[in-house]
Structure formats: structure tokens, C-alpha cells
Amino acid sequence: MSGLYPSLKDVTIVATAFKLLLLPAYKSTDFEVHRNWLALTHSLPVQKWYYENTSEWTLDYPPFFAAFEWCMSHVAKYFDPRMLEVQNLGYDSFNTVLFQRLSVIVTELVMVYALHRLVANSPEFTKRSAHAIALSILLSPGLLIIDHIHFQYNGFMYGILLLSLLVAKSSPLLSGILFAALLCFKHIYLYLAPAYFIYLLRAYCLGPNFSIWPPNPAIQFFNSLKLGVSIITIFATAFAPFVWWGQIPQLLSRLFPFARGLCHAYWAPNIWAMYSFMDRCLILIAPKLGLAINQAALSSGTRGLVGNTSFAVLPDITPRVTFVLTLLFMALPLVKLFMHPTYENFLGSVTLCAFSSFLFGWHVHEKAILLIIFPFSLLALNSRHHLSSFRPLAVAGHVSLFPLLFTPAEFPIKTVYTVLWLIVFLYTFDKLAPSGGVNEYRRWLMDRPATLFVIVAIPLVTYCSLIHGLVFGDRLGFMPLMFMSSYSAVGVVASWVWLMGVYLSN
Template sequence: MAASGAAGGGGGLAFLSLALGVSLLKCLLIPAYYSTDFEVHRNWLAITHSLPVSQWYYEATSEWTLDYPPFFAWFEYALSHIAKVFDPEMLNIQNLNYASPRTVLFQRFSVIFTDILFIYAVYECCKCIQGKKAGKELTEKPTFILSILLLWNFGLLIVDHIHFQYNGFLFGLMLLSIARLFQKRHLEGAFLFTILLHFKHIYLYVAPAYGVYLLRSYCFTADKPDGSVRWSSFSFLRLIALGFIVCFVSALSLGPFIALNQLPQIIARLFPFKRGLCHAYWAPNFWALYNALDKILSIIDLNDKWFGSTIPTCSSALCDSISNPHLHCDSHIGPRGFLRCLIVCALSSFMFGWHVHEKAILLAILPMSLLSVGKSQDAGIYLLLTTTGHYSLFPLLFTAPEFPIKVLLMLLFTVYSFSSLKTLFRKEKLLNWMETIYLIGLGPLEICCELLFPFTPWKLKYPFVPLFLTSVYCAAGITYAWFRLSFTMLPGLVVDKAKLR
């Protein structure tokens, strides 16, 4: 894996400038609107600081109970000791919805500071990803483009630094683990990913890709001439090393709660199936299309006749979509093939998962950035997925002052994504006419939802129409991207055995 522009010399200075620039932008967003997630994390600071460990996963004074794995709880505990210097009152469990100016400053800066890990992970990924042969200019180099697509990712900016969450350092752990696998530092990659799982369990979506790839690339030490596995080369010692890492990290995370006989309570908090199949704001996935069609068919009284076999069919589709890439992992595909499998797992889980949040689309968009600078087909899928996925996040910021901010930031990021990738793949077509028309349609959709609908007489009677239209329209694009990625690109993962001969 060749290092390039972003890794050293002038490129290193350019990367540092990009990282500093986006950090300053994050500081400018401190006064912006924040969601109920701000109170969620303030409450978790109070819980972990004020109560003994044995009560963390039972405390329910606030409706925003602790429902992340133990490592994240300890992360909040560590932050709470700094928080008390800013404003001790934020650590009072009874102070519900407390948001003093010092509290806001602390929580905003805590997200910005922990993003250092994300910046480092992007730097490591840029050293590993071999993109298309670059031109003479620094701005045409794949790693420079990749660094902007990751560091300045629009979705991550608004979700973490306006809406408020701590996704940056979590994605940093994931990207760093991917970089270590590209560098053939398999145990370190496995260690980082296992830690990540005990910070936020949504990354279980992509765990099968890690498991199969590590077994295939690390535990098998040799291949046959045709690219298939040589079973005699299987190393049980390496398998034991991987198992030890998983058990060791899990013991550190869950051990204290197992000793307290609280594992069932933690599981109940982490997997609250009582919340229902769909989130209040439908994520733009299969279930948004399903719900919309169900509503239409109920009006014409056809839903009972048509939907009888849909749920079993979709359950089967979910299993097939997640397992399909792993079948391809049985061949020698290398780190890029693993990355593609990871993206398919993430997007398949987003498409069919239980109670999926709209923000989970970032789990597919960010790693897809790594593929976008390599092949024109991947670049086209990336542009379709990231533009649609990012626009689907618009309803998260529904206040008037944030309207120009989100529109401007998305336009800047989208224009750069299209122009830079088009420059990188000068002679190749990234999108066909149908895909182009679909993406252009996001403009009229935004005008209808944000500028026209608020002044119609239907606003009070049907307030969720803009959410409905956004979810369904974006679901169509993301579903199309999923089909392209799953059924068009995956066959290319298998090694051409004719070439091996």
C-alpha cells in the first residue's frame, strides 16, 4: 500500500490545514441548535458521576436512561470529572434539561476534542488507500480528496456538532481498525474493533465482515494456486489469539456487571425491542417504502391481500443481504474486498434493521468514501449514496437559523464531492441520466418541504408530510444504491481464477 500526498511532506501540511480548518468550523457551530441528545449525554454524565456502578443501568429519573455499552459509560464517567470544573450543577441527576452556557461549552468542546482520534484515523487511512493514479496537482491526488471527504463529511458535521452526538471518535476507532487491517496488523485491528463494539453496539452490524475476513486472512496462512483456502494451513494458535482479544476486552467491559449479576439488565437496555420496528422519524430504508405502500394499499383496501407474505420475505432478504458478501470472503479478496463487505453489511442492516435511526446511514457513507477514490463505479455509488443519505438528515435540523447553515454546508460538500471525483475520473461517466435526474429532484423536494409546505393550509392538519416525503424519496435512492452495491459490485470481489492460472 503506497503512501501518498496526505501522508508526508507538503501533503502532511495540507492534511494538517484541513484538520485545523474543520476544527475551527466546529467551534463556530457551538451556539447552534442542539437536540434532545444533548440532554441524553448530560444525564449520562450525571448518572456515572453521582451514582455507584451498580446503579448505572437501573437509574431512571430521566427518560433518557443509559443504554450504551459499558465502555461508553466509563467514557462519560471520565468526562464527568472534567465537567465538574466547568459547572458542577450539570452533574446533578435532578437537574433535568439543564443547559447552562458553561455546560453547553463543555459538551460541545468535548465532542471537538475527542475528534482528534477521528483525525488521526483519517490520516492513517489516507496512507493505506491506493486510489486512481493522480495528476500533478496536489488537489487531484486521491488521498487529498479522501481526506476532505472524511474530515469535512457533511453528515458527521451536522449530527455531531449541531444535532449533538459523539460519533466522531467512534468512527475514528472503526477507520483506524480498517487501516490496521490494510497494514496487515490483524490483531491490532481486531483489538480496536472489539473495543468499538463495547463503546457502541450499533457496530455489531459490521461485525460479521470483520469475523469472516480475520478468519480468512489471518487464520489461514496459505492459499492454493486457484485462490481457494488451503485447510492444512489453518492456524489454531492465531484463532486462539483472536479469541483471547475478544474475551479479554469483553471481560474488561462486562466483567464488573456480570459480577453484579446485571448482564440481563444491560442487555435489556442495549436492545429495547419494545420501541417498535420503526423510529418516530422513518429512516429512509425498506421500511419507509413498506409503510408508505401499506398506507396507500390500506386506503384502497388491498393491504391484507398483498402484504401477507412480505414480512417473511424481507426477513429472508435481510439474512441473504448480510450473508451474501461473506460467501465472497471465502475467496482471497484482500483488504479492499473486506471493506466492500463491511459496507454491504452496514447498508443491508440499515435497509432492513429494527428501529433504525436515520443517522445510521453514516455507517455506510464514511467507509464508502475509502472506495470512492479507487474506481469510477464506486465513485458513482458513493455520490448517489452520500448525496441522498446526507439530504435525509435535513429534518434533524428543523429550526430556522440552521436552515441556511445546513443548505450551505451540504452544497459545498456535495459540489466538492462531484467536482473532485469527476476530475479524478476524467474520462469515465460516474452517473447515468436516471441517477442524475433523481439527484436533481432533491432540489424541488427541499423547496416543497421547507419553503412551500409551511405556508399551506395542510401544515397543522398534516405536519409530518415533509418527513414522509423526505423519507420515502430518499429511501428510493438508498435502496437503489444498495442494489447496485450488493448485486452489481459483489461479483467482482471473487478473484479471477483464470488469471491465477
């Protein structure tokens, strides 16, 4: 492997230097969100953390992340103690910006360690592929956009997720412990919990002699006991104090704000984005088709507002519908995982559970696309079929994040960086992916649609980011967002359909 790729250490150093140059870049409301969380966890007793509402950006992450903010606040006070004043809303002194940017870079070292483990523990014949995958994740445009410019701490938490996935084969108990801890940092990872539950049940708690018929549960008692005690201990550590104070209803109301509408303000590229786009198109032809139009819905969530989402022509979608669809499409890979609890099936199930929750979930955020991309990255070089499914996801997923950075200064950064990443890593993956008996004709059929999808992205991004504003000014501001989201949704859905077919057929 020496000489073929730069080392993970060298790339980490160069990437860190580049991220330091982004210190003065655009920062979203998430920057103030986390500054506020630093302040309230530092200044208030724990009992008041989930009640404090001086800022509209109230604490809505689980207790471990709140404790994480509390720990960071004790370092932040040496940079600028004024950032830790709860009443000091919108405070963004240079030292505050410096600390928060540096905190993302430093905590991302958890992910760097996980990627080191990925390469170091890979068999010799797969080290080149593992190294390419590790570099693709480390240099992910998604992390650059979301964490280092827009501002969040996904690198830190995805590092824990990757560690959990990587040790699942050799140490299911440790994998379960890491994942339980991760859930106490950010509850979005609940989307992956069904795959973990099935895998740990079959691979760790039930013996190799398990069978449905003739019935033989083959329960491994001590394994089940160790796993159960470990997970209960982690959740008790996180939530027991709030149970003692009678604050669980308040905490849950913060973690699960179900009053929000079906679609986020900027539609995540999923089934509901396509559904919403279809509804907007039907408005134009509904009179000719004799279809009724719900006039009240013309200014609802289908136009990008957060709140109750109503559709003008198509039937409204309820939370129950999204829940049923999510479980239905999760069930397909989970049944296979239960019957064949291999490590590769586990990674496939985790990825497909992430797909199902993203595509059919209620009020999905566009940033959750990384929940699919990173687990899928571990599978992308397993075969030519996997890579053919991964390619449209990589393009659509990263392009869908562009609207998060809407200021002119960041346009060249996000576009040039993402294009370079796609060229370098999709080309590298193409050279490393085993053909697995795929002939040239079948390869052509698999790869050409993905290539066409990539080509369409170029004029689309140009129009949405540049031309629309020049032509329409401030008018029709949601139109480019709708185009970008709907286009990206096609790629994500296509990737999901292809991967589901590959997974179920193997």
C-alpha cells in the same frame, strides 16, 4: 500533492473554528441524554448505572461508552458541577453547553488521526485520492448535523472504526482488537461484525493453503490464540463486572429494546420506508381495489409514531422477517469474502453488511446512514463503477438527515453546507476516479440517473423545509418527512443494488 489541496491540519483548524461558531445552535434531546449520562456515571456507583431511571433518557450504550462518559465527567465538573446532578433534568447552562460542544470537537481528533493515517500510508500514486477522501470525511455534512448541532459523539467512534479498517491489511490482529473495543462503545457496529469475522478468520486464523476441497483447514494456531485471547480480554474488561453482579439481563434489556416498532419516528430511508409509503398510498385506492383496511393501523407507526408498527393494507412485518432478510443479503458478499479474502473485498463486505442492516433492519435510525457512507468512502475512488454507486448514496444519505434540524435558524446552515460539500467533493471525485475502461456511453448511462436524482432533491427539500409549512401550517406534519424519507430511500436502495452488482461481478 502539495498545492492541490489544503492540508488535513489546515482544514481541521478551519473546520474547528466553524464548529465553535455553532455553540449556540439547536440541540436535540440527545444533548440532555448525554448530560444525564455524565451525571449518573459521575454521581452513582457502577452497579447502579444501568438501573438509574430518574430521567427517561436512561443509559443504553455499552460499558466502554459509559466509562467514556465517566472520564469526561471529571473534566465537566470544572465547567459547571451542577450539570452532574442526576436530579437536574434539562439543565443547559452556558458552561454546560460549552463543555459538551467542546467535548465533541476534542474527541473527534481520534478521527482526524485516522484520516492522517489514511493519507500518510497511501502509496504515492493514490495520495491525491486518499487526501480527497480524508477531507470529504472530515468535512462530512453528516457529522456536522448529527454531532456538532444535533449532538452525538459519532466522530470519535467512527475514528476508531476507520483506524480498524485501515490497519486490517497490515495488521489483522490490531484491526480485530480495535473493532472489539468499538463494539464495547456502541453496539450498532455489530452490523459490521460478520464481515470482520469472515475476514479475520480467512486472512489471519486460516493459512494461505486453506481449501474446502480437498479439505485442508490450515489453521494458524498461534494467530487464532492471540486473536481469541485479545477479544475475550476486551469483552471481559467491559462486561465481567456486570456478570459478577448478575446484571447482564438488565444491561441487555437496555442495549436491545426490541419492544420498539419496525420504523423509527422519522423513517430511516430504507426498504421499510418505501414499504410504509406504499401502504399509505394503498389506503387511498384500497376501496376501489376491494382491499381491506386495518383501521387500527391508521394511527400506528406508519404515521411516524414510535411503538408497534402496523400496516393498514400491506402485511405486517415481524422482527424475524427483518432478521432473515438482513442475513440473506449479508450472505452474498460474505461468501465471496470467504472465498477471496482480499483487503478490497473486506471493505466491500463491510459496506454491504452496513447496507443490508440499514435497509432491512428492525427500528433503524436515520443517523445510521453514516455507517454506510464512511466505509464506502474508502472505496469510492477505486473505479468509475464505485463512484457511480457512491454518488446517489452521498446525496440521499445527507439529505435524509435534514429533518433532524427542523428549526429555521439551522435551515441555511444545513442546506448551504451540504450543497457545497456535494458540489466540491462529487466534482473532485469525478475527476479522480479511474475510468477502468468505461467508455463515454456507459459513463453517460451510469451518471445521468444519479444527476437526475440530485436535481429532484432541490425542489423536494425546498417544499419539505419551506413551502409545506407555509401552505399547511401545523397540519399534515408527517407528510414532508414521509416524502423526504421515501425519496432518500430510492437513492440508498439504488446505490446498494449498483454496489452489490459491482462487488459480485469483480
